[in-house]
Every structure is written in structure tokens, then in C-alpha cells.
Amino acid sequence: MKRPECKIAIRRLVHEWAETQERPANWHPSFGVFVSWLKEHGHGQYLDFRSTMGASYDAEQWFDEELKQGWRN
Numbered sequence: 773m774k775r776p777e778c779k780i781a782i783r784r785l786v787h788e789w790a791e792t793q794e795r796p797a798n799w800h801p802s803f804g805v806f807v808s809w810l811k812e813h814g815h816g817q818y819l820d821f822r823s824t825m826g827a828s829y830d831a832e833q834w835f836d837e838e839l840k841q842g843w844r845n
Contacts, residue, residue: 786838
């Protein structure tokens with residue numbers, strides 16, 4: 773898949789995934805749990821694209837940006 777297509781899909785799917793999660797007051801979204809969810813729901817192909825830093829690195833950055841987790845970087 774092409775990186776721009778994956779970026780759009782992952783950013784959208786982050787919100788779809790987050791809606792399925794329980795969110796206690798101290799909730800910290802887990803990228804690892806998100807990746808597992810992607811694969812379980814047939815979206816694993818969005819983690820397979822060319823990237824200088826690596827597809828997983830880019831996907832985690834998009835995940836953090838979408839969920840306002842920039843403080844983790």
C-alpha cells in the first residue's frame with residue numbers, strides 16, 4: 773500500500789478503535805493494543821508501507837497526533 777493511503781486510513785481507524793475502548797479517568801491509549809485491534813479486524817495491511825523511519829514508527833506518530841498524545845514523543 774502507499775503511505776498516503778495508509779495515513780488517511782490509520783488516522784480514521786484510530787478514532788474508530790478509541791470509541792470501542794473503556795476510558796477511565798487515567799486512560800492512556802496503547803498503540804500496541806491498537807495494532808492488535810487493526811490486525812484482528814482485517815486492517816493490518818495499513819501497517820505495510822515504505823517509510824524511512826519504518827511503517828510502525830509513522831503509524832504510532834499518527835496515532836499519538838490523533839489522540840493528542842504528543843507529550844509521549
